[in-house]
Amino acid sequence: MEQRYATSPEHVPGMDTAELRRRYLVENLFVDDEVASVYTHHDRVVLLGASPVTGPISLPTFPEIRSEFFFEHREAGIVNVGGPGAVAVDGTSYGLAHGACLYIGRGAVDVVLSSSDPSEPARFYLVSAPAHTTYPTTLVEPGGGIVRELGDALTSNRRTLNQYIHENGVRSCQIVMGVTTLHPGSMWNTMPAHTHDRRTEAYLYFDLAPEARIIHLMGHPSETRHLIVADQQAIISPSWSVHSGVGSASYSFVWAMAGENQSFDDMDGFAIADMR
Ligand SMILES: O=C(O)C(=O)C[C@H](O)C(=O)CO
Numbered sequence: 001m002e003q004r005y006a007t008s009p010e011h012v013p014g015m016d017t018a019e020l021r022r023r024y025l026v027e028n029l030f031v032d033d034e035v036a037s038v039y040t041h042h043d044r045v046v047l048l049g050a051s052p053v054t055g056p057i058s059l060p061t062f063p064e065i066r067s068e069f070f071f072e073h074r075e076a077g078i079v080n081v082g083g084p085g086a087v088a089v090d091g092t093s094y095g096l097a098h099g100a101c102l103y104i105g106r107g108a109v110d111v112v113l114s115s116s117d118p119s120e121p122a123r124f125y126l127v128s129a130p131a132h133t134t135y136p137t138t139l140v141e142p143g144g145g146i147v148r149e150l151g152d153a154l155t156s157n158r159r160t161l162n163q164y165i166h167e168n169g170v171r172s173c174q175i176v177m178g179v180t181t182l183h184p185g186s187m188w189n190t191m192p193a194h195t196h197d198r199r200t201e202a203y204l205y206f207d208l209a210p211e212a213r214i215i216h217l218m219g220h221p222s223e224t225r226h227l228i229v230a231d232q233q234a235i236i237s238p239s240w241s242v243h244s245g246v247g248s249a250s251y252s253f254v255w256a257m258a259g260e261n262q263s264f265d266d267m268d269g270f271a272i273a274d275m276r
Pocket residue numbers: 150159161179180189190191196201243255257264267
């Protein structure tokens with residue numbers, strides 16, 4: 001499991017492109033028949049990617065989390081960004097279509113990930129945080145949860161948010177998770193941008209054409225930097241960082257948060273005119 005220690009906004013101005021990418025961009029989450037994992041010390045969030053091709057993958061535990069099994073002290077949300085697949089949790093199988101979300105509560109022992117068709121493998125993206133109690137493992141179908149329409153075609157930011165795991169829906173200890181899909185012709189996500197100093201957030205961009213890229217903005221609003229991001233790559237966004245992007249083609253992204261509270265609207269917005 002790759003370890004990424006926490007950073008502060010004062011570190012960012014001194015970083016070159018390679019260091020920004022090494023600290024905040026997760027490039028290779030999906031390797032056939034493997035589990036890739038990154039532990040960020042921002043709110044102790046774990047990002048994990050699994051792509052079962054030749055057979056099912058049993059979710060391992062990792063020495064870095066000092067747990068007998070992965071969910072001994074943790075919970076997670078999983079979104080499938082690949083072909084259809086299934087996740088079996090202690091013997092109960094949940095089918096995950098492309099874009100579906102599964103919440104797995106603390107205490108699940110045996111988690112097995114599989115693809116329905118090896119020629120179109122599932123790609124399971126998992127975001128996990130420490131959990132103090134157990135909530136029921138629950139599946140949300142693509143397009144489910146609370147739906148919010150934001151932005152306007154005239155400002156190229158019309159988008160639909162599906163809130164899957166949140167305080168008024170599928171319950172969790174810390175994880176808040178959903179998917180945002182840009183409408184045709186709209187390219188800007190999360191603009192106007194915001195921070196939420198009480199939560200770390202991670203984005204995973206998906207359904208982006210292979211040759212297309214996202215220009216993702218990060219950093220303190222008064223000192224932003226950008227990352228050029230390809231399909232199925234993730235961003236770690238510390239609590240002090242804006243997280244917003246513009247695509248060179250249409251795309252969706254999984255957003256997930258953990259931290260002090262689960263209040264989606266607890267954010268501090270910034271007009272673009274005030275950003276640097
Ligand atoms: O398009 C958006 O705006 C988002 O999806 C915003 C994220 O959900 C987010 O940043 C939540 O804090």
